Amino acid sequence: MRNNTRNHNIVKEIFENYLENNQLRKTKSRFSILDTIYKLESHFDADELFQLLKKKSEPVSKATIYNTLEVLETCGLIRKHLFTKNHAVYEPSYGFSQHDHLICTGCNKIIEFCDPRIQAIQTTIGKLFNFQIEERSLTLYGTCIDQACKNKHIDNKQNK
Amino acid sequence: MRNNTRNHNIVKEIFENYLENNQLRKTKSRFSILDTIYKLESHFDADELFQLLKKKSEPVSKATIYNTLEVLETCGLIRKHLFTKNHAVYEPSYGFSQHDHLICTGCNKIIEFCDPRIQAIQTTIGKLFNFQIEERSLTLYGTCIDQACKNKHIDNKQNK
DNA sequence: CTGCATGCAAACTCTTTGCACCCGC
DNA sequence: GCGGGTGCAAAGAGTTTGCATGCAG
Numbered sequence: 001m002r003n004n005t006r007n008h009n010i011v012k013e014i015f016e017n018y019l020e021n022n023q024l025r026k027t028k029s030r031f032s033i034l035d036t037i038y039k040l041e042s043h044f045d046a047d048e049l050f051q052l053l054k055k056k057s058e059p060v061s062k063a064t065i066y067n068t069l070e071v072l073e074t075c076g077l078i079r080k081h082l083f084t085k086n087h088a089v090y091e092p093s094y095g096f097s098q099h100d101h102l103i104c105t106g107c108n109k110i111i112e113f114c115d116p117r118i119q120a121i122q123t124t125i126g127k128l129f130n131f132q133i134e135e136r137s138l139t140l141y142g143t144c145i146d147q148a149c150k151n152k153h154i155d156n157k158q159n160k
Numbered sequence: 161m162r163n164n165t166r167n168h169n170i171v172k173e174i175f176e177n178y179l180e181n182n183q184l185r186k187t188k189s190r191f192s193i194l195d196t197i198y199k200l201e202s203h204f205d206a207d208e209l210f211q212l213l214k215k216k217s218e219p220v221s222k223a224t225i226y227n228t229l230e231v232l233e234t235c236g237l238i239r240k241h242l243f244t245k246n247h248a249v250y251e252p253s254y255g256f257s258q259h260d261h262l263i264c265t266g267c268n269k270i271i272e273f274c275d276p277r278i279q280a281i282q283t284t285i286g287k288l289f290n291f292q293i294e295e296r297s298l299t300l301y302g303t304c305i306d307q308a309c310k311n312k313h314i315d316n317k318q319n320k
Numbered sequence: 321c322t323g324c325a326t327g328c329a330a331a332c333t334c335t336t337t338g339c340a341c342c343c344g345c
Numbered sequence: 346g347c348g349g350g351t352g353c354a355a356a357g358a359g360t361t362t363g364c365a366t367g368c369a370g
Binding site: 060 | 352
């Protein structure tokens with residue numbers, strides 16, 4: 001359940017407050033971007049966002065896309081992932097429970113999962129090394145059972 | 161204890177066998193690269209490797225570096241990490257126990273850690289989604305207590 | 321001597337930057 | 346109107362690729 005009007009409004013409010021408190025301007029582009037992101041069902045990258053906005057006739061330049069994504073990441077409304085090289089993938093993060101990712105190396109499908117034990121590990125390691133842990137990234141890679149997967153359970157270490 | 165002559169020899173043998181079995185040539189460059197990597201104490205990137213080889217008067221072009229890193233990754237002798245954007249970091253993987261990473265967002269220090277619970281999570285999630293899990297990446301980000309750290313326990317979500 | 325491996329430089333991709341113009345405050 | 350935000354295009358970094366030459370088998 002990735003979509004939800006109430007969250008959408010709360011998120012907009014959080015963003016507005018953040019912009020105000022940091023002397024950043026409430027521009028049309030910034031809200032177009034936030035809106036588009038929070039209507040998405042899944043992960044997205046900068047270019048998809050660019051294309052979507054163009055299609056909606058609210059075009060925004062790449063420079064602004066990246067600028068806004070950075071602002072949104074800083075205020076915690078989106079999360080950035082580096083699953084594959086040279087290609088950042090983002091996802092909305094407000095109202096979605098913290099989770100990690102399972103990725104099929106065959107078809108690149110991204111599955112989200114939760115396991116409370118991860119939090120325990122995070123706490124243990126933070127204490128052990130006297131670190132204040134701010135973020136984690138846990139990603140499992142494997143092959144899925146999808147019929148359409150190019151790489152059905154066949155061992156193939158290549159295309160990751 | 162990241163260094164060890166016995167491992168060094170075994171690794172060389174594994175690599176030779178791999179090359180033979182895959183009709184790949186045993187070139188001087190490939191062995192220079194493997195040697196250099198397995199003499200390193202820590203993580204490295206393509207450019208560091210390039211510089212090291214140049215300094216040792218066994219220069220190898222970037223193209224060959226990347227080519228060989230890919231071969232080594234495929235045969236499981238090194239592991240590739242994407243801790244930060246647009247910048248792959250590698251580490252030798254034979255003879256070093258499986259571990260995960262803790263990274264300081266202030267000074268980029270990389271610390272290795274082990275926690276057996278991660279393996280359990282991996283197994284659970286694999287069963288749950290019927291995935292054959294081949295690899296995982298767990299990285300925790302935070303701020304360290306190093307005196308020299310540019311970012312001593314001060315909240316700073318920026319430079320990741 | 322055959323053809324994979326290498327070196328070089330150019331191409332590529334994603335992202336960032338410089339600068340003139342625009343618009344929120 | 347001031348100063349940050351935007352769009353555009355060009356620059357940048359890391360990595361990949363094309364092609365001629367070199368060397369392993």
